[in-house]
Amino acid sequence: MNPDKFLSDLSQIYPAERFLTQPAQLTPYESDALTAYRVRPLAVVLPVTQNEVIETVRLCGRYQIPFVARGSGTSLSGGSLPVEGGIVIALNRLDRILRIDPENRIAVVEAGVVNLDVSAAAQPYGLYYAPDPSSQPICTIGGNLAFNSGGAHCLKFGMTSNHVLGIKAVLPDGEVVQLGDESLEGIGPDLVGLFVGSEGLFGIALEVILRLMPKPEIFKTVLASYSSLEGAGNAVSQVVASGLLPGAMEMMDELAIQAAEAAVQANYPPGATALLIVEIDGEKNQVEEEFEQLMGVIESSGAQEIRVAQDDADRARIWKGRKSAFSAVGRLSPDYIVQDGVVPRSRLGETLAEIERLSKQYNVRVANVFHAGDGNLHPLILYDGREAGSLERAEEIAGDIIHICIQSEGSITGEHGVGMEKRAYLPQMFNEVEMNTMRQLYNVIDPQKISNRGKMFLDIDSIFLNNGGAIYDQ
Amino acid sequence: MINRKPASVSEVQAFVKEAPRIFSHGAGTKTALTVSVDGVTTLDMTLISGLQEYEPEEFTFTALAGTRIVDVNQALSQNGQYLPFDPPLVEHGATLGGTVAAGLSGPGRYRYGGVRDFLLGVSYVNSSGELVRGGGKVVKNAAGFDLAKLMIGSLGTLGVIVELTFKVFPAPELFSTLQLDFDTLVDALQALQQASVSHLDIDAIEMAPTESGFGVWIRIGGSAKTMPARIDRLYKMYNQGEILNGSDEEIIWQQLREFNWVPGGWSLIKLPMTHGRILALEGEVKRESMLRRYSCAGQIGWLAVKESPESIEPVIVKQGLYGLVILGSSERLRLGEYPSVSFYSRVKTALDPINRFVEV
Numbered sequence: 001m002n003p004d005k006f007l008s009d010l011s012q013i014y015p016a017e018r019f020l021t022q023p024a025q026l027t028p029y030e031s032d033a034l035t036a037y038r039v040r041p042l043a044v045v046l047p048v049t050q051n052e053v054i055e056t057v058r059l060c061g062r063y064q065i066p067f068v069a070r071g072s073g074t075s076l077s078g079g080s081l082p083v084e085g086g087i088v089i090a091l092n093r094l095d096r097i098l099r100i101d102p103e104n105r106i107a108v109v110e111a112g113v114v115n116l117d118v119s120a121a122a123q124p125y126g127l128y129y130a131p132d133p134s135s136q137p138i139c140t141i142g143g144n145l146a147f148n149s150g151g152a153h154c155l156k157f158g159m160t161s162n163h164v165l166g167i168k169a170v171l172p173d174g175e176v177v178q179l180g181d182e183s184l185e186g187i188g189p190d191l192v193g194l195f196v197g198s199e200g201l202f203g204i205a206l207e208v209i210l211r212l213m214p215k216p217e218i219f220k221t222v223l224a225s226y227s228s229l230e231g232a233g234n235a236v237s238q239v240v241a242s243g244l245l246p247g248a249m250e251m252m253d254e255l256a257i258q259a260a261e262a263a264v265q266a267n268y269p270p271g272a273t274a275l276l277i278v279e280i281d282g283e284k285n286q287v288e289e290e291f292e293q294l295m296g297v298i299e300s301s302g303a304q305e306i307r308v309a310q311d312d313a314d315r316a317r318i319w320k321g322r323k324s325a326f327s328a329v330g331r332l333s334p335d336y337i338v339q340d341g342v343v344p345r346s347r348l349g350e351t352l353a354e355i356e357r358l359s360k361q362y363n364v365r366v367a368n369v370f371h372a373g374d375g376n377l378h379p380l381i382l383y384d385g386r387e388a389g390s391l392e393r394a395e396e397i398a399g400d401i402i403h404i405c406i407q408s409e410g411s412i413t414g415e416h417g418v419g420m421e422k423r424a425y426l427p428q429m430f431n432e433v434e435m436n437t438m439r440q441l442y443n444v445i446d447p448q449k450i451s452n453r454g455k456m457f458l459d460i461d462s463i464f465l466n467n468g469g470a471i472y473d474q
Numbered sequence: 475m476i477n478r479k480p481a482s483v484s485e486v487q488a489f490v491k492e493a494p495r496i497f498s499h500g501a502g503t504k505t506a507l508t509v510s511v512d513g514v515t516t517l518d519m520t521l522i523s524g525l526q527e528y529e530p531e532e533f534t535f536t537a538l539a540g541t542r543i544v545d546v547n548q549a550l551s552q553n554g555q556y557l558p559f560d561p562p563l564v565e566h567g568a569t570l571g572g573t574v575a576a577g578l579s580g581p582g583r584y585r586y587g588g589v590r591d592f593l594l595g596v597s598y599v600n601s602s603g604e605l606v607r608g609g610g611k612v613v614k615n616a617a618g619f620d621l622a623k624l625m626i627g628s629l630g631t632l633g634v635i636v637e638l639t640f641k642v643f644p645a646p647e648l649f650s651t652l653q654l655d656f657d658t659l660v661d662a663l664q665a666l667q668q669a670s671v672s673h674l675d676i677d678a679i680e681m682a683p684t685e686s687g688f689g690v691w692i693r694i695g696g697s698a699k700t701m702p703a704r705i706d707r708l709y710k711m712y713n714q715g716e717i718l719n720g721s722d723e724e725i726i727w728q729q730l731r732e733f734n735w736v737p738g739g740w741s742l743i744k745l746p747m748t749h750g751r752i753l754a755l756e757g758e759v760k761r762e763s764m765l766r767r768y769s770c771a772g773q774i775g776w777l778a779v780k781e782s783p784e785s786i787e788p789v790i791v792k793q794g795l796y797g798l799v800i801l802g803s804s805e806r807l808r809l810g811e812y813p814s815v816s817f818y819s820r821v822k823t824a825l826d827p828i829n830r831f832v833e834v
Contacts, residue, residue, distance in 0.1 A: 177814060186627070374612070
């Protein structure tokens with residue numbers, strides 16, 4: 001392993017302006033949206049073709065240099081954090097939309113294409129790409145795929161993995177594979193489903209076949225405020241019990257509401273302790289009838305104030321507040337940790353009460369923004385990194401919240417992935433046999449452990465030793 | 475050959491540990507996929523059965539793999555819910571585990587997605603006889619590698635599925651279908667596309683060759699109150715066709731779901747399709763000994779053949795297609811050239827290094 005020789009070979013693949021080694025050039029790539037972690041990579045390369053990516057991966061394999069593929073760096077779990085002594089392959093310029101095929105309702109795109117750009121390209125055909133993580137104006141399909149991103153519509157429409165039909169990928173050892181194909185239904189085993197959410201450990205997706213859906217004809221959105229989180233939580237249960245299938249059900253607590261209001265003037269009802277947003281989408285006649293039914297439920301749910309979006313601009317305003325909540329909370333505090341554990345929906349009320357209790361116990365402010373439809377929590381734990389012990393306290397409360405999710409048979413992560421951040425908790429959700437199964441898969445796909453090494457598994461070194469080698473042992 | 479019929483999950487584990495070669499199956503409704511091979515221990519999983527957890531307000535349930543879907547459907551419908559991927563061969567006795575292992579969805583999968591979109595979690599017995607959980611029990615989960623997805627269409631080659639968790643949705647109150655006839659395939663495909671990019675919330679879109687051309691069936695589901703206006707709107711999109719309701723309507727979809735259109739003794743092959751592949755294939759196969767149905771707006775091809783499935787493999791290969799024999803019998807079940815073979819073999823090595831689970 002000779003980094004200088006490696007870098008010199010690497011520089012043969014890229015022109016100087018797409019081969020970054022100067023400290024000032026590397027700084028933007030040292031971290032992603034999980035800013036508590038920071039690692040300076042050896043170099044950053046900016047491929048514009050799939051072949052450049054393949055050549056780079058093969059070169060890394062020859063020199064056993066770890067690499068991290070990165071899109072826009074919006075990972076909240078530290079999924080695109082560089083590896084010490086490794087390189088970053090930044091894919092934003094591998095961003096061609098190769099084909100929109102309305103006949104088969106698919107889009108074929110390269111990994112660096114921005115999520116929202118897929119929908120923009122499909123729009124002339126009345127189609128769109130359904131998964132909508134809050135970062136969708138900037139996050140890339142490759143990153144969405146690696147971490148199985150979600151969004152606000154997962155109960156009805158599923159996660160990224162439900163919208164990826166085919167993947168052309170370069171595996172960590174340089175083999176190029178095609179998983180799945182253009183058809184909506186393949187023949188198993190569902191290898192595409194395995195690859196999605198593998199957090200970059202299985203290599204790099206180069207080209208992705210996405211399923212497009214017809215754009216719902218209309219959306220009807222209602223916003224209701226409540227004097228307690230419990231009240232809003234009960235309303236969610238009543239909506240579900242009424243037999244409706246809303247496209248989205250979102251909740252925010254007082255702190256999150258205040259932050260969103262201050263940041264984007266969403267015009268939320270003043271003084272609300274909890275907000276509930278419910279949206280029904282689909283064919284006009286059906287939506288109108290369902291919305292009437294929904295209003296019946298909301299009106300008898302003890303809401304303080306109910307606002308129905310009157311037009312698209314109104315609806316956009318309601319959503320803007322919700323979607324900007326994370327960054328808005330950033331205005332309240334210099335630093336924060338976002339958790340994204342999942343509990344069964346019926347446990348939401350008690351879980352929120354417990355988070356509130358923990359917040360008081362630790363004297364740490366927690367803002368809650370979450371997907372109530374699918375039980376996906378997003379407690380934003382506020383801390384000040386300059387204050388001694390502050391991060392540790394925040395991490396402690398985050399751990400307590402994750403334990404609640406595990407105990408209630410939920411999940412430690414609904415959509416952000418394990419990344420760096422939740423590696424210690426994965427073995428608490430899955431037992432040793434299950435962890436071993438995942439390690440075995442990891443071993444056969446990346447025996448050298450060079451692809452996004454250190455993510456998902458905390459015990460990377462022991463995995464490696466189990467695999468019978470000692471390449472990194474120096 | 476040894477046939478075993480475990481009565482508990484721990485018995486499944488014990489049988490797996492003692493047998494060097496294993497093949498597991500459910501009720502045997504996918505006849506071609508229920509093979510018996512010399513020297514292989516067969517596990518009949520139908521006693522590993524029963525609904526374990528079902529909380530309607532969670533939109534999820536967990537059941538043992540041998541549970542018959544007809545029993546699940548009954549429990550769900552009592553709460554106004556259903557399995558939106560519309561599992562096939564239900565009336566024939568299909569089990570949850572068999573349906574997942576075969577990776578099959580019915581015509582209704584058009585609306586919200588297939589079996590891969592509704593399976594949330596799985597427990598299976600691995601080749602060491604250990605119980606492994608993959609995925610989860612909640613509707614949203616991104617933790618770890620998604621082992622549940624791997625079981626879909628695995629045909630039992632990666633483990634013996636013992637328990638499954640699914641997402642369910644509120645069921646439509648009733649259905650209505652527009653039946654259309656077209657002289658040419660191009661017109662029929664055009665009609666499929668028109669429906670599939672429209673704003674209408676369509677439940678299923680089916681196409682099949684008829685005596686005089688091609689038939690298209692478009693089904694919508696929803697509330698009784700809005701149905702007349704909605705089916706009228708669908709009709710006006712084409713300004714032709716016949717609207718079917720009630721039992722006339724239901725029988726069309728039942729036939730498709732149950733594969734009752736496949737003549738006795740014939741074999742049935744599933745092929746992943748696109749519109750382009752349909753055009754190519756239809757140009758090739760105008761033979762009386764081959765019946766075709768195209769499901770899910772032309773995304774799934776069902777080919778019923780009188781002779782042995784291998785005999786039509788050259789046609790499949792020529793078109794660059796690949797397929798799986800579902801009903802009947804065949805020397806080889808996988809026809810044509812599969813993508814992802816090398817990736818699959820890595821997965822197989824990881825999960826079943828001793829090759830205990832028989833490949834079919």
